[in-house]
Amino acid sequence: MPERFFVTGTDTGVGKTVVSALLCAAIDAIYWKPIQTGTREGTDRNTVMQLAHLPRAQTRPEAYRFAAPVSPHLAARRAGVRINLQSIRMPRIAATENLIAEGAGGAMVPMNDRQLMTDVMRHLKFPVLLVARTSLGTINHTLLSLAALRAARLNVRGVIMVGEPNSENHNAIQHYGECQVIGEIPWLKKIDRTALLAVFHKTFDCKVFLA
Ligand SMILES: Nc1ncnc2c1ncn2[C@@H]1O[C@H](COP(=O)(O)OP(=O)(O)OP(=O)(O)O)[C@@H](O)[C@H]1O
Numbered sequence: 079m080p081e082r083f084f085v086t087g088t089d090t091g092v093g094k095t096v097v098s099a100l101l102c103a104a105i106d107a108i109y110w111k112p113i114q115t116g117t118r119e120g121t122d123r124n125t126v127m128q129l130a131h132l133p134r135a136q137t138r139p140e141a142y143r144f145a146a147p148v149s150p151h152l153a154a155r156r157a158g159v160r161i162n163l164q165s166i167r168m169p170r171i172a173a174t175e176n177l178i179a180e181g182a183g184g185a186m187v188p189m190n191d192r193q194l195m196t197d198v199m200r201h202l203k204f205p206v207l208l209v210a211r212t213s214l215g216t217i218n219h220t221l222l223s224l225a226a227l228r229a230a231r232l233n234v235r236g237v238i239m240v241g242e243p244n245s246e247n248h249n250a251i252q253h254y255g256e257c258q259v260i261g262e263i264p265w266l267k268k269i270d271r272t273a274l275l276a277v278f279h280k281t282f283d284c285k286v287f288l289a
């Protein structure tokens with residue numbers, strides 16, 4: 079069975095793109111960011127290609143791209159566009175290919191006047207991975223995000239923690255969140271394909287990805 083995951087986070091800048099690059103390298107997945115804002119500062123598609131050393135053919139174009147580095151609902155409004163979930167179609171990939179889709183910001187980021195990122199996840203129907211910081215404040219942000227994802231009846235496959243390892247926060251998220259922490263990425267001096275693959279083999283629960 080091909081693996082398909084939607085990578086969301088407890089916040090913007092939490093490490094979703096780094097996690098996506100790691101997973102694309104580890105399970106040879108295609109990368110797709112359906113909604114990209116802030117294109118003036120670059121795109122996550124290009125960052126993943128660079129970090130995981132993926133050819134462009136192993137990525138797919140965004141469904142929506144906006145220049146402004148703000149929430150999708152606002153970036154779309156400024157561009158005179160309304161984000162329509164029906165326009166976010168599963169990219170063309172072979173039935174056997176793995177796919178990693180990356181969200182924008184966190185789970186409850188608005189898309190338009192009525193819908194949130196959780197609606198995009200429901201529309202795509204992929205199991206969800208939640209990226210969280212390891213540092214102080216993460217328990218609250220992670221439990222709130224898990225509650226929102228579950229209220230939207232999404233299948234949360236696990237949490238991935240990014241930053242200096244913190245076993246107390248790791249254990250609290252598993253206990254109170256009733257959710258497995260399936261991987262951890264420590265701060266890396268240099269992020270490249272070799273470093274990401276080494277982290278995957280050292281700290282990730284491979285069973286989740288190579289079922
Ligand atoms: N494990 C790590 N080691 C070192 N730097 C990291 C690590 N994880 C993330 N970073 C850095 O932190 C910054 C934010 O990470 P990233 O771009 O992955 O966040 P994001 O959640 O994808 O953000 P966005 O909401 O903009 O998509 C980047 O500069 C990235 O290189």
Ligand SMILES: [Mg+2]
Nearest residue numbers: 094095122180
């Ligand atoms: Mg990103």
